[in-house]
Amino acid sequence: xxxxxxxxxxxxxxxxxxxxxxxxxxxxxxxxxxxxxxxxxxxxxxxxxxxxxxxxxxxxxxxxxxxxxxxxxxxxxxxxxxxxxxxxxxxxxxxxxxxxxxxxxxxxxxxxxxxxxxxxxxxxxxxxxxxxxxxxxxxxxxxxxxxxxxxxxxxxxxxxxxxxxxxxxxxxxxxxxxxxxxxxxxxxxxxxxxxxxxxxxxxxxxxxxxxxxxxxxxxxxxxxxxxxxxxxxxxxxxxxxxxxxxxxxxxxxxxxxxxxxxxxxxxxxxxxxxxxxxxxxxxxxxxxxxxxxxxxxxxxxxxxxxxxxxxxxxxxxxxxxxxxxxxxxxxxxxxxxx
Numbered sequence: 001x002x003x004x005x006x007x008x009x010x011x012x013x014x015x016x017x018x019x020x021x022x023x024x025x026x027x028x029x030x031x032x033x034x035x036x037x038x039x040x041x042x043x044x045x046x047x048x049x050x051x052x053x054x055x056x057x058x059x060x061x062x063x064x065x066x067x068x069x070x071x072x073x074x075x076x077x078x079x080x081x082x083x084x085x086x087x088x089x090x091x092x093x094x095x096x097x098x099x100x101x102x103x104x105x106x107x108x109x110x111x112x113x114x115x116x117x118x119x120x121x122x123x124x125x126x127x128x129x130x131x132x133x134x135x136x137x138x139x140x141x142x143x144x145x146x147x148x149x150x151x152x153x154x155x156x157x158x159x160x161x162x163x164x165x166x167x168x169x170x171x172x173x174x175x176x177x178x179x180x181x182x183x184x185x186x187x188x189x190x191x192x193x194x195x196x197x198x199x200x201x202x203x204x205x206x207x208x209x210x211x212x213x214x215x216x217x218x219x220x221x222x223x224x225x226x227x228x229x230x231x232x233x234x235x236x237x238x239x240x241x242x243x244x245x246x247x248x249x250x251x252x253x254x255x256x257x258x259x260x261x262x263x264x265x266x267x268x269x270x271x272x273x274x275x276x277x278x279x280x281x282x283x284x285x286x287x288x289x290x291x292x293x294x295x296x297x298x299x300x301x302x303x304x305x306x307x308x309x310x311x312x313x314x315x316x317x318x319x320x321x322x323x324x325x326x327x328x329x330x331x332x333x334x335x336x337x338x
Contacts, residue, residue: 001018001285001288001313001314001338002018002313002314003017003018003019003049003050003309003310003313003314004017004018004019004049004051005017005018006018007293007294007295008230008294009140009180009201009202009230009232009294009295010201010202010224010228010229010230010231010292010294011201011228011229011230012179012180012201012202012230014081014139014140014179014180016052016081016232016294016295017050017051017052017081017295018288018294018295018296018313019050019052019284019295019296019297019298019309019310019313020050020052020053020054020081020232020295020296020297021042021050021052021053021054021297021298021299021300021306022054022234022235022297022298022299022300023053023054023055023056023059023064023065023067023068023299024055024056024059024064024235024299025299025300025301026038026042026059026060026063026064026067026068026299026301027055027056027058027059027060027061027063027064027105027107027108028060028063028105028106028107028108029059029060029104029105029106029254030106030240030251031106031301032106032107033107033301035067037301037302038067039067039070040302041300041301041302041303041305041306042067042068042070042071043071043303044303044306044307045300045306046071046075046080048306048307048310050306050310051079051080051081052080052081052082052083052295052297053068053072053080053082053083054082054083054084054204054232054297055068055082055083055084055085055133056084056085056142056144056184057084057085057088057090057113057125057128057129057132057144058085058088058113058144059105059108060102060105060107060108060109061090061102061105061108061109061110061111061113062090062108062109062111062128062132063105063107063108063109065084065129065132065133066109066132066133068082068133069132069133069134069135070134072133072134072135073133073134073135077135077137081139081140082133082135082138082139082140083138083139083140083141083142083204083232084129084133084138084141084142085125085141085142085144085184086117086121086122086125086126086129086141086142086143086144086165087115087116087117087121087122087125087143087144087145087146088113088115088116088144088145089113089114089121089124089125089128090111090112090113090125090128091111091112091113092110092111092112093110093111093112097110104254115145115150115151115158116161117143117146117158117161117162117165118161118162118164118165119164119165119167119168120164121165122165122168122169123168126138126141126172137177137178138178139178139179139180140179140180140181140182140202141169141172141178141180141181141182142181142182142183142184142204143162143165143169143181143182143183143184144184145184145186146158146159146162146183146190147185147186147187147190148187148189148190149186149187155190155193159193159197162197162198166198169181180201180202181200181201182200182201182202182203182204182229182230182232183200183203183204184203184204184206184234185203185204185205185206185208186206186207186208187208188205188208188215188216188220191203191216191220191224192220192223195223195224195227195229201229201230202229202230202231202232202294203224203229203230203231203232204232204233204234205231205232205233205234206233206234206235207234207235207238207239207253209221209231209233209287209290209293210235210236210237210238210242210283210286210287211238211242211268211282211283211286211331212238212241212242212252212261212264212265213238214331214332214335217332217334217335218334221290221292224292225291225292230292230294231290231292231293231294232293232294232295232296232297233287233288233293233295233296233297234297235299236283236284236286236287236296236297236298237280237283237284237298238252238253238283239251239252239254240252240257241257241261241262241265242265242279242280242282242283243279243280243283243298245265245269245279246262246263246265246266246269248262250262250265264330265279267328267330268282268325268330271321271324271325271328271330272321274324275317275318275320275321275324277315277318277321278312278315280308280309280312281315281317282317282321283312284296284298284309284312284313285312285313285315285317285338286335286337288313288338289335289336289337289338290335290336291336317338319337322337322338
């Protein structure tokens, strides 16, 4: 696959590269990242030709946006696509920064937050992001973490709150302040709820469509195709296990991988070895075989990982590899493959 190939994002008319850069790791999710290391990683990404960058205020409580902005505000604004997110509003922590608990981030910045999906909340979040990024324009704006894992039974109340937020997003798009807006999804069951209540340009799907989960294939992706809604795949390595492999300390769904999940990955690893296919290559290329998917956005902690992601997309994967995954029940029988 060509990592620099551009694909249309649904019916938006926007073309985005098939490989982007996910900014969560630079917010220090699982490990701290020295500032110089972050700069070197982002410099390598840009020098290598990556031109789609995704971030969020949530990633390190503003740290990821600061780091991306340090790179991108120096570049020609017409050369790259940028997405960030709305749904949280931040304020400075009033105590000693040393005492600040930023979990689940192991590092990040000392800022507290609350969810806010209203028009006022979205406007505040957007303006704060432009300041952190040092940019006056954001291409794709994403409604962040409006799902049951964060809100439980309050999801319906948050969807109601979102009604004014949606009007603000439409206004921003109509005024060309943003090019498109969508929703970031961790819980695949939220997509039908969004489709029922709102018109969106795209979904940024983190976790539910990887080598380990193809739940959206049967109903959700076909409905998105019917409506012209684009799909971007976040966390194609399933938050870690499809990059690290099945070792004991591997992560899945941003937590320690279960024994069941590790065994599934072990089975995939056996087939990878039989066909000479790196697990990372299969993980990155699989989502892009679906015609509705425009881009995958793996993260990187260091420059070498940026180059590895690029190389993993270029590796040829024989059809026999995918066939065996399907025959052994490790992959949905109807999943599109390259």
